[in-house]
Each structure stands twice: as structure tokens, then as C-alpha cells.
Amino acid sequence: MMQASQIAFYILGVFAVLCGIGCISQRNPIAAAMCLVGTMMSLAAMYVILNAQFIGVIQVLVYAGAIMVLFLFVIMLLNLSHRQSDLRKWPLWVIGAGLVAGVVGPLLALRGYTGGRLASEVTGAAVYTDPATALVAGPAALQATVERGVVGAIAEPLFRTYLVPFEITSILLLVAAVGAVVIAKRKL
Amino acid sequence: MLLGPSLLISAILFAIGVAGVVIRRNAIVVFMCVELMLNAVNLTFVSLSQYHGLSGQVMVFFVMTVAAAEAAVGLAIILAVFRHRQSVDLKNMNILRG
Numbered sequence: 001m002m003q004a005s006q007i008a009f010y011i012l013g014v015f016a017v018l019c020g021i022g023c024i025s026q027r028n029p030i031a032a033a034m035c036l037v038g039t040m041m042s043l044a045a046m047y048v049i050l051n052a053q054f055i056g057v058i059q060v061l062v063y064a065g066a067i068m069v070l071f072l073f074v075i076m077l078l079n080l081s082h083r084q085s086d087l088r089k090w091p092l093w094v095i096g097a098g099l100v101a102g103v104v105g106p107l108l109a110l111r112g113y114t115g116g117r118l119a120s121e122v123t124g125a126a127v128y129t130d131p132a133t134a135l136v137a138g139p140a141a142l143q144a145t146v147e148r149g150v151v152g153a154i155a156e157p158l159f160r161t162y163l164v165p166f167e168i169t170s171i172l173l174l175v176a177a178v179g180a181v182v183i184a185k186r187k188l
Numbered sequence: 189m190l191l192g193p194s195l196l197i198s199a200i201l202f203a204i205g206v207a208g209v210v211i212r213r214n215a216i217v218v219f220m221c222v223e224l225m226l227n228a229v230n231l232t233f234v235s236l237s238q239y240h241g242l243s244g245q246v247m248v249f250f251v252m253t254v255a256a257a258e259a260a261v262g263l264a265i266i267l268a269v270f271r272h273r274q275s276v277d278l279k280n281m282n283i284l285r286g
Contacts (some may be wrong), residue, residue, distance in 0.1 A: 010191055013197040020201050020224055024208030029216055036220050039201070043227055046197075050190065052234045059230075061253050067223065067259045074263045075216055078270050086213040086277065096210040100203040107199035113192040115239050137241030144242070157242050158249065169253045176257030180264040187222050 009049050016042040027086070029075045033068060040064045051142065053150045194235035201228035215266050215276040219259070226255050 017036065022035035040063045047056035087093075119134035120127065132139050144153040158166060201224060208221030230248045237244025266276055273280050 006190060007252065009193065013193060016197060017200050017204070018262050020204040023215070023224060024204060024212060025221060029214060032217050032220060036224060039224065040227060043231060046231065047234050050194065050234050050254065051238060052245050052248075055230075055234055055245050058249070058252060062256060063223070063227070067256055070259055070263060071216065073222060074266065078216075078267075078276065080214070086217070088211050088213055092210055096207040096218065099210060100207045103203040103206065104200055107196065110195040110199060111192045113195055115189070115191050117235075118191065118239055131239055135239045137243075138237075138239040141237070141242045154245050154249075158246050161243070162246050162250075165250060169250060172257050173253065176260050178261040182266050183261065184264040186268065 005049050009046060012042040012046050012049075016046070029080050030072065033071050033075060037064050037068050037070075042066070051145070054154050189236055189238070191238070194231055198228045198235070201225075201231070201252070213278045215278055215281070216263075218278065219262050219266070223255060223259070226251055240273040 019035045019038035019042065023032045023039065026032040026035060040059060044059040044064065047053070047059060087102040115131035115135075115138075118126075121129040123134045125134070141153065142154065147153075148156070205221045205225035205228060208224065209218050212218055212221065230251055233244040233248045233251070237248075269281060270276055
């Protein structure tokens with residue numbers, strides 16, 4: 001018997017894949033952007049089901065909010081909606097289908113992957129061990145979430161282990177902001 | 189829990205993104221397909237962070253930052269190219285071709 005959260009996860013996954021297919025098949029760029037918003041929203045809900053509530057909220061705020069608004073703004077600024085089909089010619093269709101088959105085909109076996117198998121591969125044990133005893137970081141993360149809350153649990157590794165990358169991120173954002181202004185101003 | 193299904197959905201979404209980059213000619217749609225691929229990888233990080241601790245979620249945080257920076261710079265480039273060529277069709281962007 002599946003739990004309600006599992007059923008919701010499968011429904012959201014199917015919805016995400018359908019919206020992704022819509023994103024690459026819609027002729028109108030605005031419709032494609034809306035399909036991508038659907039994918040990102042369902043991914044945010046899947047993150048919540050996977051016990052990553054903070055990432056889910058950030059996904060809605062940053063991806064579905066900021067980045068997609070930027071995309072829609074540029075699409076409407078350039079007035080790109082009424083165009084004929086922009087699909088490439090047939091050899092690239094074959095290459096695209098081949099890439100999809102080449103990536104998804106071998107990875108179809110992943111659907112049966114479980115935490116127990118992951119634990120046995122990490123520890124090198126022959127039998128599938130209990131993931132909670134072999135991989136202690138997962139239950140420790142749940143414990144930290146219970147003790148310090150959703151945001152507090154992720155703040156601890158972010159500001160201790162990953163402090164230097166976090167600070168470098170601010171330099172990256174500064175460079176990106178300055179670069180975007182400079183490139184958009186200049187005639188190429 | 190749900191490790192296998194989320195890895196499978198992540199693989200399918202990544203493949204859809206790759207196919208979109210290959211078959212579309214509109215530069216903005218190609219950019220959106222790159223975002224789709226980044227999202228697919230984020231799903232893998234989050235699903236594995238259930239077993240490997242919160243480092244995976246921190247990595248998703250960084251991926252989102254890089255995606256935001258990339259979208260800003262990339263759309264600025266598209267704007268500059270559009271002003272030059274009056275089109276965002278990738279078949280017109282061949283100035284680097286010898």
C-alpha cells in the first residue's frame with residue numbers, strides 16, 4: 001500500500017515530465033516558458049515531499065519567480081510570440097531522439113534503486129544493509145531539522161563547511177550583475 | 189524513500205533538456221532547456237541528500253545561484269545579439285564559423 005505522499009510524488013513527477021515535453025515542443029516561447037514554470041513548481045512540491053522544504057521554497061522564489069520572470073520579460077521585450085516553427089531540420093531530430101534514448105534507456109534501471117542498495121554500494125557490503133545504520137548522515141540531517149528547524153539545519157553546513165564557497169558566490173553574483181549591464185549596453 | 193523514482197524522473201527531465209537544446213533554434217528556448225537540465229540535476233542532489241546529509245541541499249543552493257547568474261548574463265547576450273541581428277534564431281548566429 002502506497003502512502004499518500006508517494007502517490008502525490010508520482011503524480012507530480014508525471015506532471016513535471018509532461019510540462020518538460022511541452023517546454024521543448026511549444027512553438028510560442030511564452031507557452032514554453034509557462035510549461036517550464038509548471039515543471040519548476042512540481043519540482044518544488046517534490047522537494048517538499050523529499051524532506052527539503054527550504055530548497056522547495058527557494059525553488060519557487062528564485063527559479064519560478066525571479067529567473068522565469070526575467071525570461072518572460074526578455075521574450076515580451078523582444079516581441080517574439082508570433083513566429084513560425086523554429087524546429088530544426090530532420091537530421092537533428094534523429095540526433096535528439098537518439099540522445100534521449102541513449103540517456104534514458106540505460107537509466108530506466110534506476111527506478112528500482114533504493115536506499116538499501118545505495119548503502120551496500122557505499123559500504124561495500126554484499127547484502128543490502130539498512131541505510132539508516134550504514135549512512136548516518138541522513139538520519140543526522142533529519143535530527144538536525146527536528147532540533148534547529150528547516151532553515152537552521154541547512155544554515156549549519158552552509159556557514160561552517162561551505163563558508164568560503166558561499167562568499168565566492170557573492171563575487172560571482174557581483175560579476176554577473178556588472179557583466180549583464182555592460183553586455184546589454186554595448187553594441188555587439 | 190522514493191530514491192529510485194526521483195532519480196528516474198531526474199534522468200528523463202535531463203534528457204528532455206538535451207533534446208530541446210538539439211532540436212530548437214530559438215536562443216531563448218535553448219536557454220530554458222539549459223535551466224531544465226539544471227533543475228533535473230538539482231532533483232538528484234535533493235533525493236540523495238536524504239542519505240548523504242545536508243551537503244546536497246547546500247549544493248542545490250549553489251547551483252541555483254549559478255543558474256541565476258547565468259540567466260542574467262545569457263539574456264543580456266541575447267539582447268545584444270537581437271539588437272545587432274533583429275533575430276534570436278540560432279541559425280543566424282554563425283559569426284564564429286570560419
